[in-house]
Amino acid sequence: MKKREVQASVKDERLVKKRRDQMIKGAVTLFIQKGFHRTTTREIAKASGFSIGTLYEYIRTKEDVLYLVCDSIYDQVSERLQEDLDTNRGTLESLRLGIAGYFRVVDEMQDEVLVMYQEVKSLSKDALPYVLKKELEMVEMFEQVINGCVENGELDLTEEQVKMIAHNIFVQGQMWAFRRWSLKKIYTIDDYIKLQTDLLFQGIIAEKSKQI
Amino acid sequence: MKKREVQASVKDERLVKKRRDQMIKGAVTLFIQKGFHRTTTREIAKASGFSIGTLYEYIRTKEDVLYLVCDSIYDQVSERLQEDLDTNRGTLESLRLGIAGYFRVVDEMQDEVLVMYQEVKSLSKDALPYVLKKELEMVEMFEQVINGCVENGELDLTEEQVKMIAHNIFVQGQMWAFRRWSLKKIYTIDDYIKLQTDLLFQGIIAEKSKQI
Amino acid sequence: MKKREVQASVKDERLVKKRRDQMIKGAVTLFIQKGFHRTTTREIAKASGFSIGTLYEYIRTKEDVLYLVCDSIYDQVSERLQEDLDTNRGTLESLRLGIAGYFRVVDEMQDEVLVMYQEVKSLSKDALPYVLKKELEMVEMFEQVINGCVENGELDLTEEQVKMIAHNIFVQGQMWAFRRWSLKKIYTIDDYIKLQTDLLFQGIIAEKSKQI
Amino acid sequence: MKKREVQASVKDERLVKKRRDQMIKGAVTLFIQKGFHRTTTREIAKASGFSIGTLYEYIRTKEDVLYLVCDSIYDQVSERLQEDLDTNRGTLESLRLGIAGYFRVVDEMQDEVLVMYQEVKSLSKDALPYVLKKELEMVEMFEQVINGCVENGELDLTEEQVKMIAHNIFVQGQMWAFRRWSLKKIYTIDDYIKLQTDLLFQGIIAEKSKQI
DNA sequence: AATGAATGAGGGTTCATTCAT
DNA sequence: CATGAATGAACCCTCATTCAT
Numbered sequence: 016m017k018k019r020e021v022q023a024s025v026k027d028e029r030l031v032k033k034r035r036d037q038m039i040k041g042a043v044t045l046f047i048q049k050g051f052h053r054t055t056t057r058e059i060a061k062a063s064g065f066s067i068g069t070l071y072e073y074i075r076t077k078e079d080v081l082y083l084v085c086d087s088i089y090d091q092v093s094e095r096l097q098e099d100l101d102t103n104r105g106t107l108e109s110l111r112l113g114i115a116g117y118f119r120v121v122d123e124m125q126d127e128v129l130v131m132y133q134e135v136k137s138l139s140k141d142a143l144p145y146v147l148k149k150e151l152e153m154v155e156m157f158e159q160v161i162n163g164c165v166e167n168g169e170l171d172l173t174e175e176q177v178k179m180i181a182h183n184i185f186v187q188g189q190m191w192a193f194r195r196w197s198l199k200k201i202y203t204i205d206d207y208i209k210l211q212t213d214l215l216f217q218g219i220i221a222e223k224s225k226q227i
Numbered sequence: 228m229k230k231r232e233v234q235a236s237v238k239d240e241r242l243v244k245k246r247r248d249q250m251i252k253g254a255v256t257l258f259i260q261k262g263f264h265r266t267t268t269r270e271i272a273k274a275s276g277f278s279i280g281t282l283y284e285y286i287r288t289k290e291d292v293l294y295l296v297c298d299s300i301y302d303q304v305s306e307r308l309q310e311d312l313d314t315n316r317g318t319l320e321s322l323r324l325g326i327a328g329y330f331r332v333v334d335e336m337q338d339e340v341l342v343m344y345q346e347v348k349s350l351s352k353d354a355l356p357y358v359l360k361k362e363l364e365m366v367e368m369f370e371q372v373i374n375g376c377v378e379n380g381e382l383d384l385t386e387e388q389v390k391m392i393a394h395n396i397f398v399q400g401q402m403w404a405f406r407r408w409s410l411k412k413i414y415t416i417d418d419y420i421k422l423q424t425d426l427l428f429q430g431i432i433a434e435k436s437k438q439i
Numbered sequence: 440m441k442k443r444e445v446q447a448s449v450k451d452e453r454l455v456k457k458r459r460d461q462m463i464k465g466a467v468t469l470f471i472q473k474g475f476h477r478t479t480t481r482e483i484a485k486a487s488g489f490s491i492g493t494l495y496e497y498i499r500t501k502e503d504v505l506y507l508v509c510d511s512i513y514d515q516v517s518e519r520l521q522e523d524l525d526t527n528r529g530t531l532e533s534l535r536l537g538i539a540g541y542f543r544v545v546d547e548m549q550d551e552v553l554v555m556y557q558e559v560k561s562l563s564k565d566a567l568p569y570v571l572k573k574e575l576e577m578v579e580m581f582e583q584v585i586n587g588c589v590e591n592g593e594l595d596l597t598e599e600q601v602k603m604i605a606h607n608i609f610v611q612g613q614m615w616a617f618r619r620w621s622l623k624k625i626y627t628i629d630d631y632i633k634l635q636t637d638l639l640f641q642g643i644i645a646e647k648s649k650q651i
Numbered sequence: 652m653k654k655r656e657v658q659a660s661v662k663d664e665r666l667v668k669k670r671r672d673q674m675i676k677g678a679v680t681l682f683i684q685k686g687f688h689r690t691t692t693r694e695i696a697k698a699s700g701f702s703i704g705t706l707y708e709y710i711r712t713k714e715d716v717l718y719l720v721c722d723s724i725y726d727q728v729s730e731r732l733q734e735d736l737d738t739n740r741g742t743l744e745s746l747r748l749g750i751a752g753y754f755r756v757v758d759e760m761q762d763e764v765l766v767m768y769q770e771v772k773s774l775s776k777d778a779l780p781y782v783l784k785k786e787l788e789m790v791e792m793f794e795q796v797i798n799g800c801v802e803n804g805e806l807d808l809t810e811e812q813v814k815m816i817a818h819n820i821f822v823q824g825q826m827w828a829f830r831r832w833s834l835k836k837i838y839t840i841d842d843y844i845k846l847q848t849d850l851l852f853q854g855i856i857a858e859k860s861k862q863i
Numbered sequence: 864a865a866t867g868a869a870t871g872a873g874g875g876t877t878c879a880t881t882c883a884t
Numbered sequence: 885c886a887t888g889a890a891t892g893a894a895c896c897c898t899c900a901t902t903c904a905t
Contacts, residue, residue, distance in 0.1 A: 052264040068866045210391045476688040492887045603846045634815045
């Protein structure tokens with residue numbers, strides 16, 4: 016699936032990229048504070064450092080901003096995840112590192128993840144699939160690593176279990192962002208990583224040891 | 228923390244209850260379709276079966292409707308959870324049943340849970356704590372059951388682990404609602420219950436067997 | 440000109456009178472606080488001690504309340520004025536007493552006079568003449584006394600002057616109510632009476648003495 | 652006391668002035684016809700020659716329009732009064748001219764004066780003082796002229812009397828506007844000026860002659 | 864390419880009035 | 885007679901979007 020194009024009146028591609036980056040930065044801050052619906056296009060323009068007229072030279076509707084923001088956040092998280100998982104490809108160790116890395120990105124980008132998380136649903140039926148696709152891709156990254164472990168004998172899991180685990184890891188990452196009001200009172204991010212990993216691994220290994 | 232009172236102009240308490248039930252029912256349907264912000268008060272009134280004027284005899288602001296909706300959903304889920312957890316209080320079996328029961332409620336109330344889940348953030352700073360409190364109470368229900376198992380020796384867990392597990396269970400329930408677009412393609416609710424429970428329990432038991 | 444009838448559904452005349460008195464009393468308080476337009480019929484009903492339904496058994500529109508209020512206030516002021524002017528009919532002394540009496544009524548009924556003064560304009564084209572008529576009658580009372588003085592030789596004034604003076608007196612009375620925010624800082628009601636009377640009389644006498 | 656600022660979204664000050672002038676003009680006409688409360692913002696926008704959206708680019712609330720209207724009318728009357736009183740500063744002649752001038756402004760701006768007069772009370776507690784201040788300033792202008800006459804020996808009055816007279820003049824001006832339904836039947840503006848001035852002056856001079 | 868004034872559909876809320884009980 | 889729930893027209897105000905400069 017190709018990226019969904021957001022039309023701009025301005026031709027200069029470099030300028031478009033630059034302005035949109037300003038825009039995303041400004042918008043995220045606002046969305047964090049008041050959510051997408053309560054943020055006005057004027058506020059976005061102002062926070063981005065240009066006029067409302069200029070804003071509309073780079074997007075066509077307010078919703079485009081949301082799409083751009085979500086897309087950008089997913090890209091950042093996704094990229095970081097990719098890097099972490101690439102080390103020691105397909106071993107238990109790389110999975111462990113991947114999880115830790117992913118949870119840490121979420122921790123660093125708490126606000127962004129939260130925003131994206133809470134506002135995707137405001138995307139039009141048109142844009143939603145593109146963003147959801149990106150989410151699935153991230154889940155699949157975990158799937159691949161786990162499958163790697165299965166292939167190399169470190170784990171023994173059915174296809175169904177692999178998918179379930181991948182989803183769980185992904186959601187537990189987000190969970191650190193959207194339940195922080197509760198979790199942060201009890202755990203540091205390091206506690207959280209250790210606890211969740213242990214809980215997960217003991218289970219996974221148990222599955223294996225049971226088989227043996 | 229006492230329930231937050233939503234003021235009504237109408238005095239007859241029974242009528243208030245009745246009208247609000249109509250209201251909640253109508254509103255949920257709409258919120259599911261288009262979200263809180265894209266739903267107008269007029270639409271809510273219509274879907275509830277009365278006029279806009281009447282709507283405002285039972286609430287003071289649009290946000291009250293959201294609060295009422297969230298509150299009501301939490302109450303229903305919470306009540307069902309309570310019932311399920313009450314059987315065989317504090318045994319592994321009751322935990323297992325509790326999880327299954329909870330996941331099933333979420334399945335049955337998918338739409339409601341999703342709505343509540345996506346829109347709580349739109350509640351004012353004023354109302355939010357009341358709803359969040361209710362959420363924590365549900366997490367605590369799981370905590371108690373798990374603690375029961377620890378006390379009767381069926382499980383061996385630290386306080387931290389107990390809390391983590393309770394949160395995980397709670398979130399995995401919600402997850403069935405908010406990731407259904409993806410999960411339902413792979414699992415039935417029964418698959419889901421079995422997989423998640425096994426994954427969880429193997430881990431928990433593993434913890435215990437490790438000790439032995 | 441006959442009194443304008445305000446229709447009531449209730450037949451019992453005594454009850455109508457009683458309820459309307461309650462109504463006027465309640466309404467005046469509210470009109471003083473927030474003005475006619477910012478006062479709701481519900482508030483009037485509540486302040487009157489009965490329900491909104493009952494309110495509408497005794498009037499037909501909100502404006503009727505205003506008419507009733509204005510009418511009642513004028514009646515009270517008018518009655519008091521009548522009494523004062525009746526003593527020593529048609530002498531300079533009775534004029535002097537009449538002015539003092541009138542200014543004192545205004546002082547005692549400051550709020551009422553103010554309300555009536557500020558809200559008459561909100562009466563419909565239909566009701567306005569009835570109230571204005573009453574105002575003119577009060578002016579005419581002064582006119583008569585002054586004419587009395589002219590007839591008995593105490594004063595020497597043209598018809599035009601008499602009318603002007605009557606108007607002035609009347610307005611100066613109201614002025615004590617509607618400029619009290621300013622006047623009360625400088626004068627007591629007694630100061631005010633003395634100053635205005637002197638200012639007026641010196642003038643009037645001067646006219647006469649000039650003739651001689 | 653500085654002028655109360657009414658916030659505008661539009662930056663161009665000249666445009667703001669121009670649009671507000673349109674607005675005031677349109678609003679006065681409407682307020683005269685139906686009063687502030689019965690006039691809608693849409694009507695104001697239409698009468699001003701622009702859309703409702705544009706109206707709100709230049710004000711923040713409906714009440715701002717009323718403030719602007721009152722402020723503008725006072726400014727106009729005040730300015731004219733200033734000019735008239737400046738001639739022959741501080742003599743009986745200048746007082747006489749000032750009164751005549753003031754009464755004539757009121758006559759020319761009957762509608763505006765009436766509106767302002769009847770609607771000031773609808774101003775918020777916030778804006779009222781600014782307008783009342785302006786009223787007092789006008790009264791003070793008369794005070795100064797009269798004091799001038801006292802200083803140059805043309806009049807012999809106490810401070811209290813001076814203030815009283817200033818208030819009376821001011822109110823008699825307004826009176827020409829708010830009692831026109833009655834006064835215009837009897838007098839022309841010239842009659843009115845002559846009668847009131849004579850009545851006033853005879854008194855004042857009498858005071859002086861009495862002293863001699 | 865950038866600006867910001869103009870637009871007007873549409874949203875939340877109020878409140879005078881009615882009418883069944 | 886009294887009540888108060890129901891109604892819906894109408895009001896104030898916001899804000900995404902356009903377009904002339």
